[in-house]
Amino acid sequence: MTDLFEAEVTTTTSLDLRRLQRQQRRANRRKWLLVFVSVGLVLVAIAGSIAKNYWDTTFVSNTTVAQDYTTAGQGTVQVIINPGDTGAMIATTLYNQGVTASREAFLEAAAKNPDSAGIKPGYYLLQREMKADYALAALLDPTNKELRTITIPEGHTVDYYYQKIVDVTGKDLATVKAAAKDTAALGLPPEANGNLEGWLFPSTYEFNPGVTPAQALSTMIAETIKQLDAQHVAAADREKILTVASLVEREAKLPVDRPLIAGVIYNRLAKNMKLELDSTVKFVAPSPGPFTTNADRATDSPYNTYMYTGLPPGPIAGPGAASIAAAVTPAQNDYLFFVTVNLDTGETAYAATLPEHLKNVQKMNAWIAAQPKATG
Structure with a gap:
């Protein structure tokens, strides 16, 4: 009985062991299957991400990030x-x-x-x-570019500048003159003694819309300082140089005359002679025509160089770069006189003595006499 019982136990245990082994094998297969499936899903996800990035970079970015119009507007x-x-x-x-x-x-x-x-x-x-x-x-x-442009020729007084600034800023004349009074705010150097005359450089200026009178004036003053610096004029000499240059600007008819007239001015100053320039008289007593009358020359003003010796108190106009250069580097000669002998061509004659000058004046008078008389 015992043997039979023991045999039965042994058989049952073997069957259970084989069953357990089969179960383990099936579990292992399921585990590896899950691993393979998971790895596959990961690979598919990676591949999908790469494909999406490629699509976005190649197609989507090029068509949506840099949106652009196609017309001229x-x-x-x-x-x-x-x-x-x-x-x-x-x-x-x-x-x-x-x-x-x-x-x-x-x-x-x-x-x-x-x-x-x-x-x-x-x-x-x-x-x-x-x-x-x-x-x-x-x-x-x-x-x-949207610009406001003005052109100011050489030889004009501040009133001409003011009107041009009215035109470019759209402000009235009173507003422009009010801005001109605050010379310190405009950057006018102290050697100008608060007088803008001669310190507004004649040129073509381009301003942005909305430019103010003060900005326009400051720009013109800064340009004058720039021109003086270019000629190496010391601050202490600026007012004198601008004054001489303004006389040259108003008197010279041709470029060749600028250094010659500057030379005459310095020669007369050196001899303490009155300059006797019509241009300075017309600054305080404007009159038509190129010449002054006896009444004009009788005007009592420090600007009247027929009446007072030396330079006038300041410039009489805005000199250009060529006249400033002439005032800095005048012609070296012994001329004390000059007169324009042909008003059409601007031909000017120079003399070192009064008799020579009077002969040149006769040439001028002869030219004037030869001109057709105006009929009323």
Whole structure:
């Protein structure tokens, strides 16, 4: 009985062991299957991510990030480029003003064009909804800058300047004159003694819209100082040089005459002779024609160089660069007199003595006598 019982136990245990082994094998297969499936899912996910990134980079980015218009635009808009603006700042300005469809479009256009670094500060007239390339080209074209331009010829007094500033600023004359009174705020040097005459340089000026009278005046004064510095004029000599230069500007008819007339002025000053210049008399007693009358020359004023010896108290007009150069470097000669002997050509004769000068005056009178008489 015992043997049979023991045999039965042994058989049952073997069967259970085999069953357990089969279960373990099936569990191992399921485990590895799960591992393979998981690895596969991971690989699929990675592949999908790579594919998506490729699609976004190749297609989506190129079509949606740099949105751009395709036309030259429409309407007009004022765009202000400030000094120191970076490319990114300009791109933002254009986008905010409705000029470009996106900041990125302008930045891409600028990156492709090496001239983009040459955009100048200022006020520009552009159009809305412009292709970025066109907007960039417009900013690089100086004709698109919105400027207020005035030209002031040499030899004019401050009243002429004031009227030109009225024209460029849109302010009335009283406002311009009020700004001219605050000479310290304008940067007028102390050697000018508060007098703007002669310190407003004659030139062509370009101003941004909204320029004020004070800004215009300050610019002209700064240009005069620049011209004096270019001639190495010391601060203490500026007023004298501008005064002599203004006399030269009003008296000289031809470029060749500027240093010669400056030489005559310095020669007469050295001999303590009165300058006797009609231009200084006309500064205080304006009259028509090129000459002064006895009544004009009787005007009692320190600017009347027929009455008073030495230079007038200050400049009588705005001298240009050539007259300033003549005042700094006059011709070296012994001339004490000059007279224009032909008013049409501007021919001027010079003399070292009074008898020689009187002969030149006779030439002038002969020219005048030969001119057709005006009929009423």
